[in-house]
Amino acid sequence: MSKGSREVMGSRWQFMFGLGEVFSIVVITVMYMTGMDHAVLWRVALAIGAIPAFILLLARLDLPETPLSLIQRGKFTKAKEVSLRLFDEPLDMLPNEDVVIERPKVGDFLRVTWADRTRRRATIFGWISNACQGAEFTAFGFYLPVILVSAGVGVVGGGAAANITGTNFVTAGIYVLATISGLVAPIMITKIGHRGVSMWGFGLAFVGLLIGAAALGANIQWLIVLGACVLMWGHYWAASNGMTVVSMVAPARFRATASGFGYVFVKAASFFGAFVFPLMTASWGKVGATVAVSVLSLIGLLSAKFILPELYGYVDREGALEASELKA
Incomplete structure (x- = not known):
């Protein structure tokens, strides 16, 4: 694809991620409403994930390098x-x-990346961005239904089953908004660039987390939902281009290495969010833990402001040279 178009396409993954979240919540909630035995429900829900995996497997079989x-x-x-x-x-x-x-080595990838100022700054930002958004989402986003239930959001007074159903639909609504955010983010990259989208994304996530912390402390349910909406809109912008940035600045021979290396930071941070956030909540309470997570969003905002160079339309000089040599 042409320059600019590639990075826009590469940043659309958050939109698809949001669709998957909404689909999963709705399907599982419908099964829950039917009264399906819980021991069967989670197994069926888990097995449903094999359907898109199989479709992707078939599609990948004939996809050329x-x-x-x-x-x-x-x-x-x-x-x-x-x-x-x-x-x-x-x-x-x-x-x-x-x-x-000879296959490229990680050491060679790091050496080539560090030798160029733009690559170095963009890669460092990508690693920070991936880590911050991974922990940000897993900490607050992953436990969002638990937070909503404990705060009484979605409670309709019809018993535990009805309350869980109400909370699930509130959660689904939040993710519908997040899905729209994921659709808008690539469009905004063409208007305000990667720095702009990242700064707005982490900035809104930071504000949303602070709103959520204040609302949890005051037990204002509508404000909790508002904070979650602001957080998710910002998070889907912040998460849209971290992987895109680390890949687009890497020479073609290191692109797979750059992508895989960058994703390590997402999963390492997800481990932090999944295992440390509950401990933080137990020690500091929901308010303190949420404020602590907001620091991650602030770090992402500052890294976008002071580390990330504007990259929209970036063409790797080495890749351009290789392409011209092939044409010659």
Whole structure:
């Protein structure tokens, strides 16, 4: 895809993430409302996840690698075949046989990244962003239904089952708003750039968490929901481009390494949120724990402001050179 279009497409994953959240909440809530035995319900809910996984598996079977990726791994025969099929370009300058090329090493990736100021700053921001949004979501977002139930949000006075159903639909509504946010974020990248989207995203998440903390302390239910809405809108903007940034500034031969390395920070932070947030809540209460999580959003905001260079439309010089050499 052309420059600019690639990063917009790459940032649309949060929209799909939101659709999955809403679908899951609605399906499980409907099963819950039917009175399905809970021992069966969680197993069915878990098994449903195999359906999209199987569809993606089938779709992936015939999805070709890019010619440049194949060339950099020495698979010249396949590269010529794919290039001819996709671009009607036979790549006659390449030999008709494969060669063994040494695989890129993580050390090489880090050395090349650190040698260029733009790559270095963008990658550091991407790691910080991934860590902050991962912990931010897992800490507050993952436990959002528990927080809503404990605060009485969605309670309709019809017993435990009705209360849980009400809370689930409130949660689904919040994620519908988050899904819209995920759809808007890539559009805004074209208008205010990656820095703008990240700053607004982490800024709104920070404000939403502070609103949530104040509302939890005062037990104002509508304000809790408002805080959660502001948080989720901001979070889906903040999370939209962290992986995109670390991938787009990496040379093509290191792009997979950059992507995988960047995602480590998401999952490490998710571990923190899932296991540490309950301990923080037990020690400091819901208000104190929520304020503590807001510090992560503030760190993300400051890193976007002072570390991230504007990257919209960025083209890696090494990748551009490689592409021009191929055309020649």
